Amino acid sequence: MTNSTKIYGWGRYPQQDAYLHTPTSRASLELTAKQQNSILARGMGRSYGDSANALNVLQTTYINHFIEFDKVTGKLTAEAGITLREILEVIVPSGWFLPVTPGTSYVTLGGAIASDVHGKNHHSAGTFGQHVESLSILLGTGEVVTTSTQHHADLFHATCGGMGLTGIIMSATIQLLPIKSSLISQKTIKADCIEAACEAFERNIDATYSVAWIDCLSKGKSLGRSVIMLGEHAEQGGLEFDIRQKVSVPFSIPSALLNSLTMKAFNSAYWYRAKHNVSQTVSLIPYFYPLDAVGEWNRLYGEKGFVQFQCVVPKLNGVANMRKLLTEISNSGEGSFLAVLKQFGTGNENLLSFPIEGYTLALDFKASEAAIKTVKKLEAMVVEMGGRLYLTKDAVMQESTFKATYPNWEKFEAIREQYGAIGKFSSTQSKRLGLA
Amino acid sequence: MKRILIIGATSAIAEHCARIWAARGDALHLVARNEQHVQVIASDLKVRGASEVTTYCTDLSDMDKHEELLSGADYTLVNVDIVLIAHGTLSNQKSCELSVHETLAEIQTNALSTISLLTIIANRFEAKKSGTICVISSVAGDRGRASNYVYGSAKAMVTAFTSGLRQRLYKSNVRVVTIKPGFVDTPMTTGFKKGVLWAKPTTVAASIVKAIDKKKAEVYIPRFWQLIMLIIKVIPSQIFKVLKV
Numbered sequence: 001m002t003n004s005t006k007i008y009g010w011g012r013y014p015q016q017d018a019y020l021h022t023p024t025s026r027a028s029l030e031l032t033a034k035q036q037n038s039i040l041a042r043g044m045g046r047s048y049g050d051s052a053n054a055l056n057v058l059q060t061t062y063i064n065h066f067i068e069f070d071k072v073t074g075k076l077t078a079e080a081g082i083t084l085r086e087i088l089e090v091i092v093p094s095g096w097f098l099p100v101t102p103g104t105s106y107v108t109l110g111g112a113i114a115s116d117v118h119g120k121n122h123h124s125a126g127t128f129g130q131h132v133e134s135l136s137i138l139l140g141t142g143e144v145v146t147t148s149t150q151h152h153a154d155l156f157h158a159t160c161g162g163m164g165l166t167g168i169i170m171s172a173t174i175q176l177l178p179i180k181s182s183l184i185s186q187k188t189i190k191a192d193c194i195e196a197a198c199e200a201f202e203r204n205i206d207a208t209y210s211v212a213w214i215d216c217l218s219k220g221k222s223l224g225r226s227v228i229m230l231g232e233h234a235e236q237g238g239l240e241f242d243i244r245q246k247v248s249v250p251f252s253i254p255s256a257l258l259n260s261l262t263m264k265a266f267n268s269a270y271w272y273r274a275k276h277n278v279s280q281t282v283s284l285i286p287y288f289y290p291l292d293a294v295g296e297w298n299r300l301y302g303e304k305g306f307v308q309f310q311c312v313v314p315k316l317n318g319v320a321n322m323r324k325l326l327t328e329i330s331n332s333g334e335g336s337f338l339a340v341l342k343q344f345g346t347g348n349e350n351l352l353s354f355p356i357e358g359y360t361l362a363l364d365f366k367a368s369e370a371a372i373k374t375v376k377k378l379e380a381m382v383v384e385m386g387g388r389l390y391l392t393k394d395a396v397m398q399e400s401t402f403k404a405t406y407p408n409w410e411k412f413e414a415i416r417e418q419y420g421a422i423g424k425f426s427s428t429q430s431k432r433l434g435l436a
Numbered sequence: 437m438k439r440i441l442i443i444g445a446t447s448a449i450a451e452h453c454a455r456i457w458a459a460r461g462d463a464l465h466l467v468a469r470n471e472q473h474v475q476v477i478a479s480d481l482k483v484r485g486a487s488e489v490t491t492y493c494t495d496l497s498d499m500d501k502h503e504e505l506l507s508g509a510d511y512t513l514v515n516v517d518i519v520l521i522a523h524g525t526l527s528n529q530k531s532c533e534l535s536v537h538e539t540l541a542e543i544q545t546n547a548l549s550t551i552s553l554l555t556i557i558a559n560r561f562e563a564k565k566s567g568t569i570c571v572i573s574s575v576a577g578d579r580g581r582a583s584n585y586v587y588g589s590a591k592a593m594v595t596a597f598t599s600g601l602r603q604r605l606y607k608s609n610v611r612v613v614t615i616k617p618g619f620v621d622t623p624m625t626t627g628f629k630k631g632v633l634w635a636k637p638t639t640v641a642a643s644i645v646k647a648i649d650k651k652k653a654e655v656y657i658p659r660f661w662q663l664i665m666l667i668i669k670v671i672p673s674q675i676f677k678v679l680k681v
Binding site for chain 1 (some may be wrong): 482
């Protein structure tokens with residue numbers, strides 16, 4: 001049974017009516033997919049814009065079972081609808097961790113693969129897809145195939161990062177990372193401008209994890225001042241693990257409370273509170289998923305929601321280009337509570353995977369006409385710089401931008417054609433970006 | 437470690453209870469109709485930490501098989517500590533009204549099969565003087581309403597039966613827990629518009645496991661349903677008959 005419901009991504013913008021299909025088993029999933037002309041898999045709805053929006057969405061909520069976990073080798077097989085959070089609860093006490101994790105544990109395994117997500121260790125570990133041993137996918141032809149870098153490699157590289165447009169991922173096997181402790185040794189470094197921040201990344205390239213909170217509202221000399229957080233898995237401290245009770249934002253905050261004044265105050269306070277060159281030991285959860293503790297933090301942006309902007313610019317001229325982008329953002333005065341800067345390592349073979357070697361910047365804008373104008377301006381600048389935008393965060397990118405900055409899109413379309421995905425699997429985003 | 441028999445193990449509520457027990461390292465015996473589905477759940481529960489998972493497939497409306505099914509459970513689990521009875525269907529009220537056969541079939545699945553199982557389990561537990569029996573009834577059993585009185589009357593029977601059984605078995609140290617969930621967002625209810633009264637199966641399951649741990653008698657989940665049903669029950673029938681609730 002289905003009914004029409006309003007759906008939207010984590011940014012709560014844009015919203016649309018959709019028919020939700022919620023199969024309870026892999027067998028009924030196949031049947032549901034067969035019955036629809038066009039459908040799109042949707043997990044936790046944590047992509048920000050419209051990449052999980054479609055008229056017919058197949059919710060993978062109940063396709064969330066573990067299949068096998070080998071505690072000796074660290075190989076885990078599970079259905080695509082399981083969340084990283086559920087996986088963590090099982091693997092951490094056994095001495096294993098996710099090889100790559102995004103900033104929230106409330107995403108599904110299938111979503112992590114479809115977005116080819118990256119984490120604070122991208123410079124050393126690459127993306128999530130690079131740790132997938134194999135995955136099983138339902139094609140537009142109704143066939144279920146198992147694919148890996150060895151088997152139907154073209155399909156595999158199109159599916160990792162393929163935004164669900166090649167088929168419906170049903171299950172996957174990933175290789176986990178061994179850990180000796182559920183603690184992280186964290187070191188904080190303050191950098192008083194964007195140049196100093198990028199230099200700090202370069203100097204600490206051997207750190208396993210590195211990410212910076214960046215003040216996107218400061219100007220002039222202190223433009224791009226950042227608090228860089230480095231992390232290593234601790235050697236000691238036991239494997240105890242407790243996913244704490246979360247505090248939700250119970251309703252949408254009146255958006256007037258979130259204005260340039262409060263944001264400036266927040267950003268300054270964050271900067272002055274941080275202490276330079278301080279080391280401490282913290283638990284995994286607050287280190288990797290600080291916002292998970294705040295439940296539905298997206299409601300902080302009010303009823304109209306927000307748009308996320310995440311770009312990457314190539315390393316060559318990267319620092320100078322970052323300064324240009326930050327100047328534009330701080331002049332617009334639209335910026336956000338939370339902006340994140342990170343240095344990426346080299347890209348991978350996955351056709352629509354976002355990361356390329358260089359610097360990535362992510363921030364939110366409260367949804368408004370002015371903000372969308374700023375985002376469009378930034379988009380044009382990023383194209384000029386030879387960078388690109390992250391599909392998982394996008395809600396407004398133009399078709400021409402996509403096609404110019406993801407040069408593998410034609411190869412991607414050819415593979416979709418070959419495996420019967422054209423017309424069968426599409427999203428509101430894929431249509432906007434001119435994919436068939 | 438507890439040994440737990442789950443009847444209707446593929447229901448969303450039962451599955452989420454099983455996940456909580458699995459994480460505690462309990463031994464689980466799953467009874468369900470769909471072999472493929474229950475195998476998927478069994479593998480999942482093993483990864484989640486269950487010390488042992490066994491399965492048994494049967495159509496629970498075939499009451500002649502209940503004796504055999506419960507002997508199997510006793511054998512596999514040596515001694516059952518907890519039984520959770522969670523199977524059932526959400527009757528289609530409209531088509532029941534048009535068919536005696538369908539009405540009786542719904543009563544059979546949601547009431548008679550549960551009572552058949554309870555009769556056998558009660559005698560076993562009474563003899564060994566221990567155990568907890570938890571049955572998922574429904575708030576729908578508190579008062580028959582035009583929109584779902586076939587399902588509601590089956591659940592009313594379950595509620596009344598477990599109430600009596602609880603009294604009878606109390607002196608034998610056997611506890612009977614009656615669960616009355618309100619609206620739960622499960623595959624069984626995908627066709628419904630969801631509002632603020634709807635609870636997630638994970639929340640409901642956590643409350644059920646807690647009710648069993650604490651050996652509660654009758655529990656509304658979430659608790660505000662107790663107040664809602666109290667109000668619904670005190671409305672005089674002369675007035676109730678014209679209401680659309």
